[in-house]
Each structure stands twice: as structure tokens, then as C-alpha cells.
Amino acid sequence: MKILYDWLKEFVAVPFSPEELRERLSLVGIAVEGVSHTPAGPLLNLDLTINRPDCLGHYGVAREVAALARNELRPVSIVLPEVSESAARATRVEIDCPDLCGRFTARLLNGVKAQPSPDWLRKRLEALGQASINNVVDATNYVMLELGHPMHAFDMDRLAEHRIVVRRARAGERIRTLDGVERILSQDVCVIADAARAVGIGGIMGGAETEIGFSTRNVLLESAWFDPISIRRSSKALGLRTEASTRFERGADPEMAELASRRCAALIRELAQAEVLAGVVDVYPARREPLPLELSRKELLRVMGARVPDSEIETILGALGFAPRRTDETRGTPDSLLARWQCRQPSWRQDVTREVDLIEEVARHYGLDKFPPRLHPSKQPAARLPHALPEDRLRERLIGLGYQEIVSIPLVDEEEDALFRPAGVLPARVANPLAEDASLLRSTGLVSMAHALAWNLNRGQQSLRLFEIGRAYRVQNGAPEETRIVTIGATGLAREKGIAESARDYDFADLKGDLDQIGALAGGFVWKGDTLTWQSPTRAGQFSLSNDKPGWLVVSVAGGQTRRIEWPGGTLIGAGGQLADRVAGKFKLRQDVFLAEFLLGPFDALYQLGREARKYQPISRFPAVERDFSLILSDGTTFAAVRVVIAALGIAEIISVDAVDLFRGRNIPPGKFSLLVHITFQSHDTTLTEGQLSDFSSRIISALEQKLGAALRTA
Amino acid sequence: MPEIADIIRQTLAALGVSTPAEVTARFDALRAEFERDTTSARDEASWKSLRDAWLGRKSGVLNRITEQWLKSAPPELRPVVGRSLNELRAHVEQGLESLQRSIAAAAEKAALARERVDLSLPGVIRPLGSRHLVRQTFEEIERIFLSLGFTVVEGNEIETPYYNFEALNIPEHHPARDTMDTFYLDLPPGSKPHLLRTHTSPMQVHTMEKQQPPVRIIVPGKVYRRDNPDATHSYVFHQVEGLAVDTDVTFCEFKGTVEYFVREFLGSAAKTRLRPSYFPFTEPSVEVDASCFVCMGKGCRLCKFSGWIELFGAGMVDPAVYGFVNYDATRVSGYAFGLGVDRLSQLKYGIDDVQLFFQNDVRFLRQFP
Ligand SMILES: [Zn+2]
Numbered sequence A: 001m002k003i004l005y006d007w008l009k010e011f012v013a014v015p016f017s018p019e020e021l022r023e024r025l026s027l028v029g030i031a032v033e034g035v036s037h038t039p040a041g042p043l044l045n046l047d048l049t050i051n052r053p054d055c056l057g058h059y060g061v062a063r064e065v066a067a068l069a070r071n072e073l074r075p076v077s078i079v080l081p082e083v084s085e086s087a088a089r090a091t092r093v094e095i096d097c098p099d100l101c102g103r104f105t106a107r108l109l110n111g112v113k114a115q116p117s118p119d120w121l122r123k124r125l126e127a128l129g130q131a132s133i134n135n136v137v138d139a140t141n142y143v144m145l146e147l148g149h150p151m152h153a154f155d156m157d158r159l160a161e162h163r164i165v166v167r168r169a170r171a172g173e174r175i176r177t178l179d180g181v182e183r184i185l186s187q188d189v190c191v192i193a194d195a196a197r198a199v200g201i202g203g204i205m206g207g208a209e210t211e212i213g214f215s216t217r218n219v220l221l222e223s224a225w226f227d228p229i230s231i232r233r234s235s236k237a238l239g240l241r242t243e244a245s246t247r248f249e250r251g252a253d254p255e256m257a258e259l260a261s262r263r264c265a266a267l268i269r270e271l272a273q274a275e276v277l278a279g280v281v282d283v284y285p286a287r288r289e290p291l292p293l294e295l296s297r298k299e300l301l302r303v304m305g306a307r308v309p310d311s312e313i314e315t316i317l318g319a320l321g322f323a324p325r326r327t328d329e330t331r332g333t334p335d336s337l338l339a340r341w342q343c344r345q346p347s348w349r350q351d352v353t354r355e356v357d358l359i360e361e362v363a364r365h366y367g368l369d370k371f372p373p374r375l376h377p378s379k380q381p382a383a384r385l386p387h388a389l390p391e392d393r394l395r396e397r398l399i400g401l402g403y404q405e406i407v408s409i410p411l412v413d414e415e416e417d418a419l420f421r422p423a424g425v426l427p428a429r430v431a432n433p434l435a436e437d438a439s440l441l442r443s444t445g446l447v448s449m450a451h452a453l454a455w456n457l458n459r460g461q462q463s464l465r466l467f468e469i470g471r472a473y474r475v476q477n478g479a480p481e482e483t484r485i486v487t488i489g490a491t492g493l494a495r496e497k498g499i500a501e502s503a504r505d506y507d508f509a510d511l512k513g514d515l516d517q518i519g520a521l522a523g524g525f526v527w528k529g530d531t532l533t534w535q536s537p538t539r540a541g542q543f544s545l546s547n548d549k550p551g552w553l554v555v556s557v558a559g560g561q562t563r564r565i566e567w568p569g570g571t572l573i574g575a576g577g578q579l580a581d582r583v584a585g586k587f588k589l590r591q592d593v594f595l596a597e598f599l600l601g602p603f604d605a606l607y608q609l610g611r612e613a614r615k616y617q618p619i620s621r622f623p624a625v626e627r628d629f630s631l632i633l634s635d636g637t638t639f640a641a642v643r644v645v646i647a648a649l650g651i652a653e654i655i656s657v658d659a660v661d662l663f664r665g666r667n668i669p670p671g672k673f674s675l676l677v678h679i680t681f682q683s684h685d686t687t688l689t690e691g692q693l694s695d696f697s698s699r700i701i702s703a704l705e706q707k708l709g710a711a712l713r714t715a
Numbered sequence B: 001m002p003e004i005a006d007i008i009r010q011t012l013a014a015l016g017v018s019t020p021a022e023v024t025a026r027f028d029a030l031r032a033e034f035e036r037d038t039t040s041a042r043d044e045a046s047w048k049s050l051r052d053a054w055l056g057r058k059s060g061v062l063n064r065i066t067e068q069w070l071k072s073a074p075p076e077l078r079p080v081v082g083r084s085l086n087e088l089r090a091h092v093e094q095g096l097e098s099l100q101r102s103i104a105a106a107a108e109k110a111a112l113a114r115e116r117v118d119l120s121l122p123g124v125i126r127p128l129g130s131r132h133l134v135r136q137t138f139e140e141i142e143r144i145f146l147s148l149g150f151t152v153v154e155g156n157e158i159e160t161p162y163y164n165f166e167a168l169n170i171p172e173h174h175p176a177r178d179t180m181d182t183f184y185l186d187l188p189p190g191s192k193p194h195l196l197r198t199h200t201s202p203m204q205v206h207t208m209e210k211q212q213p214p215v216r217i218i219v220p221g222k223v224y225r226r227d228n229p230d231a232t233h234s235y236v237f238h239q240v241e242g243l244a245v246d247t248d249v250t251f252c253e254f255k256g257t258v259e260y261f262v263r264e265f266l267g268s269a270a271k272t273r274l275r276p277s278y279f280p281f282t283e284p285s286v287e288v289d290a291s292c293f294v295c296m297g298k299g300c301r302l303c304k305f306s307g308w309i310e311l312f313g314a315g316m317v318d319p320a321v322y323g324f325v326n327y328d329a330t331r332v333s334g335y336a337f338g339l340g341v342d343r344l345s346q347l348k349y350g351i352d353d354v355q356l357f358f359q360n361d362v363r364f365l366r367q368f369p
Helices: A018-027 A058-069 A119-127 A135-147 A228-238 A243-250 A256-272 A297-304 A310-319 A355-366 A388-400 A414-420 A446-457 A508-522 A581-586 A600-613 A639-648 A690-708 B003-007 B020-040 B044-055 B061-070 B078-115 B133-146 B175-179 B202-210 B251-266 B319-324 B341-349
Strands: A002-004 A032-038 A041-046 A092-095 A101-110 A152-155 A163-168 A174-176 A182-184 A190-193 A198-201 A219-226 A281-283 A292-296 A340-344 A428-430 A464-476 A479-491 A493-495 A525-528 A535-545 A551-556 A562-567 A572-579 A593-599 A625-634 A654-663 A672-681 B215-224 B236-246 B272-279 B282-291 B308-317 B333-340
Touching: A002 A058, A002 A119, A018 A032, A018 A041, A018 A058, A018 B272, A058 A135, A058 A310, A092 A101, A092 A281, A101 A163, A101 A256, A119 A135, A135 A152, A135 A243, A135 A256, A152 A198, A163 A219, A174 A198, A190 A219, A219 A228, A219 A256, A228 A243, A292 A297, A292 A355, A297 A355, A297 B251, A310 A340, A310 A355, A355 B272, A355 B282, A388 A464, A388 A479, A388 A508, A388 A600, A414 A446, A414 A581, A428 A464, A446 A464, A446 A479, A446 A593, A479 A508, A479 A600, A508 A525, A508 A535, A508 A572, A508 A593, A508 A600, A535 A600, A551 A600, A562 A600, A572 A581, A593 A600, A625 A690, A639 A654, A639 A672, A639 A690, A672 A690, B003 B020, B020 B044, B020 B061, B020 B078, B044 B061, B044 B078, B061 B078, B133 B215, B133 B236, B133 B251, B133 B341, B202 B215, B202 B236, B202 B319, B236 B251, B236 B308, B236 B341, B251 B272, B251 B282, B251 B308, B251 B333, B251 B341, B272 B308, B282 B333, B308 B319, B308 B341, B333 B341
Parallel strands: A092 A163
Antiparallel strands: A002 A041, A032 A041, A101 A219, A101 A281, A152 A219, A163 A190, A174 A182, A190 A198, A292 A340, A464 A479, A479 A593, A525 A535, A535 A572, A551 A562, A572 A593, A625 A672, A654 A672, B215 B236, B236 B333, B272 B282, B282 B308, B308 B333
């Protein structure tokens, strides 16, 4: 809403400069975005909240100025000479749908000279962004901007039988509105009709056929009140928002209808030398008594926490039209705790219906800055999210491993999501997406990760390590489901070339190593061979947590609740590996890309379990001894198999078994490979002797020979 | 002096030395010989051979003299030979020691000139990641409110219209719904309707349904609005909802909490201003402004020349909301606020485009380690 400073001054003495007024109004809740200068004087651009339709006119804003300046609001004074012929005899008004139209007033003006408006009027309208049309239409707009009440003028001679019927539109009824558009109406829409057809959409826009033109002689001036919800529905359905619909849908003042009509008739009479017929035809089914309200100091204190003096309460509520009247028995005592005021709701403030609404009125004009700030003591311990700790550890470990955290928009492209979506997952689709490529809630974070990698690669960033802690979405048994996940993506160099080191590409082993470092937080991951459709068939795998025993896990799910779930040992929680060429191609990823994702619920649960079970392990006082075994194995034999065979020997002194070198070719026969296994022995009780060590070694070698057909490679 | 090897292989008698003066002269000659040798030793290796030549256990000069001269010396010369030998030994040992020191010092000096590391060269840098800026802001907000006794809770992003709107006093045809364009889910026929929450406020209702006062929570999370993306709008952004309800929570406690937050978040110089506003689920409602930290209140482009910057919306919980969760609105009161995490981060770090938060360009992300 735009407000002219000089226009306000017609209703109230304004003891502030426009800039001061901007600040003052903002501090009582009438936000002013800025002040500009127009040929009609300084202009305030208001950013009104939707609950204040009373400020959609200069008079309503003047009332706020009067209240904050403690100045008097001048009444709207109207001198309206009428001819003796009565309006009631010249027209008739019926309201068939009182649920949609609560009041309809008609005034009649004869012998109008429709012509261009005078300069002063055009200037004001134009400053407020309203095009000048002719003096009759301009008068309705002028009064709307002044008093906040929309009106409409009909060419009386074009109304069949010169009468008005306010009714629901007939199904499929057509009307050409003032903007020249032919519209088809539904039965929910309230129309203003004459004896034959709809001549306007009630509260939204008039019809073209009864429009005021320069040939118009006689005018029927409508000033009505429409139900806000019905206006809102119709305006939405028709895709038509107007100055009128905005005011009616927020709740115009039904009492203002008649006053605005009178004011407008007086203006048209003056501008267009018209005769005004006597009286007004006023059908007012929605008339009701003003709503009684009450304010007590006790409640004001309970909500606001500080006392406001009696005089302030009474001045403020009085200025805003609430007519406060002290009703308690302690009237003589100033600022009594028992003070109560009986008030009534002014017709222009239908947003104020309760005591708390009155409290807000008092508080905002008293000044929110006058309430002292206090801190309240906490009565309960504060807690972080149930999964905050494992998430912190996970995040700090990923960051330490060089991964940069990302945050992405979970709305993704349906086809791209399908590239990663596990079989049998029903995705959560958006019914009203804004764009094709954001029509689905992602069923995994991998699709967002592929995008983030592509974005950076396209911008010259060749070596990337990214992670996201987020959610995946799906529909399960007809209901949407959200799951906490972590997604990892990497490409380019694992190590940059430097003075001390040579460059090396990021490879599957980097991904696996990093995942295992993370998995160690929750007791470790166990890798399995099967690959998913998005994964390269050779360099990828899936993993479970190395909690072998089936059992129950307390998992915190998205939404903060914790849930007990059955967790059979070996249940997969994630997958990692190189992105399949087929999928990489779709994202135009032209270098090797590695991705991984796993569920956070079970990970968090096992992190917590492991954390609670932590105990100190004594450190042996005796030296550890290392031995290397250079094995020739058949292709397909896994390191895991080697470890199993060694573990089966039950040699307690073995404290670690590592693989430190692997190669094929050279002097290794085809179908075989060489694996260098590094074993560390240590006892807690004694220094191991050469004899013990060679016994261990020979047992290990012969077991590997027998179980795996391994041969010891001699240098 | 080729003859020295010769001399020390012979006895004094064979050399024809018979008087103390002759003995002394022989030792003086040896001392001069040692001096000559030391001037030619410049490195560790030549020092070692010099040491071996003079102090070697078998064929060292001093050992030879002991064997050849001292042991066979006639009794009258024995004292002078013994004394001279001791003096020569002390001289040689001392000379060798100082020679070693000066050789080591010279070697170190040479090494310094040749090998000292260039401290301006980089060390081996292992890459490190960092938290996303939005995450950092979340953590900062959580830290501040945890210190005030607020517990952190989370909610689902997919909500029902009841929790997102109705229970927050926003019935179906409320004009406030216009300001929150909403994404709805396309679910199988017969499913309950769901939407993507437009604010984190539904957790107010969920929490109060489950818990009696006192309630003091914050709710971080993602929210969705069906707005066309631009520099200030995104389909998705982040909020932290706050809610405190008890029998003794008034506007003054609300104000104290908000002012504390603003000072902690923007610095102790930041001033707070509360401006009346409107939200369907708070009454009274306010916008929380902070003094503009660019112009310090004098007026600039960022603050639209008002000296103040709008931070977030808040207010006292509207009693209508208590009706939806069976709280006694005549007994309890409280406040709620909704912080826009992206907006606060934009303001604090001078980021002019909200899309930067979601593009995940590492050149942006690495600026906030
Ligand atoms: Zn500024």
C-alpha cells in the first residue's frame, strides 16, 4: 500500500517528517519500506501484514498515526445534497446469497457528465499507481484509496430493469470483465446481476457491458461487503487479483460500505455535476452487534511480563476505536492489579477478537522497547540430538580424511534418480513440481553427489572429495519415509605432486580405506562381493557392520524419535565403489568417480554400543616380532581366506596379519599371484624365542599350503 | 719429514742421544713435526689418519717412542724422556681435540651453506575438508541455545497439512497460505495427503502433543517453498525453530532470550529492535531487527537506509495453538521464533546469492574452513 503524506494530513496532524513517520509507523507494526517523492508530495511505501486490511486506505493509516502521536483523528465529514426523488423507488436490490455477500448498498446519481478528472485528482491517483479513467471511475478509486473500501459504478441505463440481484453464478455462466477477458464462472462465484445477466463479479471486478463511459448519464454506485473466504476462493479460481479482491479477502469493514458510498457520491456530484437521488438502498443481512471484548491487567501482565499504566492503556485503546471502559471495583486505584476494561470491537478491526489481541494493540503502541529483557532459568537439562555424538565423530573423521561437506537440494530429476534407485523402492514424487529436474525427492544421496562432482569438474576443479550427511526419501506402504544417510564422492588425485611426493590417482583402495576408517567408529565394516546397478562390476562392493550377532538395535530415525529395530548380523548398510561407465556418461563425468553411501541409523547405534563397551587393553611389556611371508596363490584366493586359515591355527601370539604387497607377472606363473603377508607376533607373558617363532612360521606355512595350495616364494 | 718413521723405530742409543739436551731437542723436533701435520689436516678423514699416526695403539708415534725410547733409555735419561713424552702426549691430544672441533665447525658451516631447508617451500599438505557453512551456522545457533537450556529436536521434512497449517492456526483459506507456496506429494490413491513442510514450526505441535510444559526446544532442519529460485529464494532452505512454554514465560523473557542470541551471534555491539508484525501462530508477533553492521545504523543499501536489518520472525505463542495440543491457555504462555539459517549466514558473511549454498562449488566451500 502506498500512502501520500499530505493526504494523511487531511485527517490528522502529523508532527513527524516523512522519515520520522517511516520509523514511527514501523515500530507500531505498520512496516514502511521506504519514502519517495512524487508530484503529489512524499510517498510512504507500506509493507502491510495480511491482518491489517484497515490500513489499505489513508484513513486507516491516519488512525494509527493519531494513536501513536496522541493526536485527534478527524472524522470523515460529508456534505451530500440530494434531490427529492428517492433511490428506493428507482431501483431494487436483492441478495440471494447472504453467505457470500453480507451487505449491498446502492446509490443513484442522475445526469452525470463523465469526463476526464481534474488535475489534483489525477495527480494523487497517478502517484499511487492508479491510472486515471474518467471522473466517475476515478472517484470510486479515490475513495477506495482514502477510506479503504472498494466500490463499483454501473451505467444504470444498461442494467436490465434497473435492478440488482446478488446471486451465485449459474454453472458455466459467462461474463466479459472490465479487462476485456471473457470468463466462465462456477457456482461458487458471487455475481452482481441485473434482471437478465451477470454484470460484475462481486468484490473482484465489474463487467464490461455496464462500464462507465463518456456517454454514461445515470450511475448506480455499488458499495458492498463480501465474505473474505469466498472472495479468496473465487479470486484464486479465476486467477484474478484486484485492488478490490485484496481488500475484501483480507476482511473489509462492512460498516464502512455506506459511509464510503456517501463520500463517493458527494465526490461524483462535485466532479460530474450529478444529481444524487435521496437515500440509499441498503440490504445488510450480515449486520451484527459489535463484539464485546475485555482486557484485564492480570492477563496483560501474564503475557507481557510488565505493567502498562492505566492512562496508556486507555489512550491507546481509545485512539484505536476500542472504546475502553473501566469496569472493576478498584477504579479509584491507579494501576491496580485488578483493573479490567470493557471494550468493543470496531467494525474495521475484525482481526481483534480476543483479550490477547487487545494486549497486542496496547503493547505495540505503548512501545515494545519499554518491556525489560530478562532471561529465565532453565528447569530441565538441555540435550543435543540423540545422534549428535556419532554424527560429530563421523563428520570430523571425514573432514580429517580430506572430504568437504556439501548440502544439496533433495528435489531431483526422476530419470537421474532412477539410475541409482535400489530395486523395489517406490520414490516420493512431488505432485506440483516447479521444474522437471526437481520433481522427485531423491531416493538416495548418490544422485546429488554425482551432480556436485559434475558441477565442480565443469569448473576446473579436478580433484574432489565430498560428503553429505542428509536424508533419502521413499514411499513405504502408502506413507512417505525419510532415512538418514551419509554419501561420499571422490575423483581425481589422491595425492597431488609435490616436492616430497609424486602424484597418485584416487583409486578404489582409497575409498575402501577411508570407509574402513569411518566404519571403525562403529566396530568396522564387512565387505561383500555383489554390486549394485550403478556400480562398476569390478571395483565395487557392499558392506555390513561387523556385528555378527543378530539382535536389536536402537536406531534414531529422521524426526528425532528412537526406534528399536531387529538387526540380523550381516544386514547390508551401504555400498561403495567406482561409478559404472554407463551412469558416469549420463552425468558427463569423464574421469573415474568413486561413490559410497550408507545408513546412519544402525551406524549410530553401533557407535553408541561400542563406545559404552570401551575398555583399556594392557600393553605387552615384551617386544613384538615381525615376519614376512611371500606367498604364491591361485587367482581368486582372497586375503580374507588367508586370514581365516591363519586365525584357525589359534596362535594367540599373532596380533596382526596384514597384506603389504601384491603382484602378478614377472616370474609368477600365469593364473597365480604373489601376496606378501606381514605378520606381527607378541606375547603378554614372555619374550618370544627363535624356536617359538620358527614353529609358528612353519605351522602357518603348512596350513596355507594345505588349505589354499599356497607356495612359499623364495627370493 | 721422511726420517721420522725411521727415527722412532730406533732406540735413543742407536740415535746417538746421550744427554738430556739432546733428548729435549729430539722431542722439540717431534712437536714441530706434529704442528706441521695438523696444518695439512682439513677434514674428518685426514684428522683420523693424523690421530692414528700419532696416537695409534701399535704404530702410533707416541707408542713407538714409549717402546723404543723410554723402555730402553739409560737410567739417567729416563726422567727427562718420561717427562718430555708426557708433555708431547698432552700436546698431541690437545692439538687433535681442538683440530677436531675446528674441522667439525668448518664442516657444519659448509653444510649450512649447502643443505639448509628453504623454509619458504611447502611442507607435505594432506588435504582437509571442512563443514558446510550452513552446518557451521546451525552449530553456532545450537551452541547459543544449548547454553540457555534449549534441547535440540528434529522433525520430518514430509508433513501432513494438519501439522504444517491447521494446528498452527492457519486454516485452509487463510491468506497466510499465500506466503507459503507448498509442494504436495503425489502418493498412491488412498494415502493420507502429505506436503513438504514450509517451516520447522510443525515440531512445535509434535513436541507439545508429547510433552507437558516446561518445554524449551529448538528444531533445526530443511524447509521447502514453491518459489522460483533466484538470489534470495531457493526451493529449499534451512530454519531453526524455537519454542519455550511454561507457566512463567512472558514477553520479557522472550525479549531477553532474543537479545542474548543476537549479541552472541552477531557480536556484542549488535543492538536488537522488536517490531510488531503478524504471524497466525503467534500473538503478539514481532520481527526481530538487528542494528545494521555494515553502516552501524547510519543507513546504507543493505539496510535500505533504515539502519536496521530484519533477522527473523517471532512472537508469543498464539493461545489458539495451545488448543490443538490440549494445553491450558489460561495457565501457560510462551514464545516461538523461526531463524532463517541461510539468511543469517548470508548476512553474517556477506553472501549475495543463496544459490551458492546448494551449488557446492568447492571454491566457495573452502572459503569457510
Ligand atoms: Zn546499513
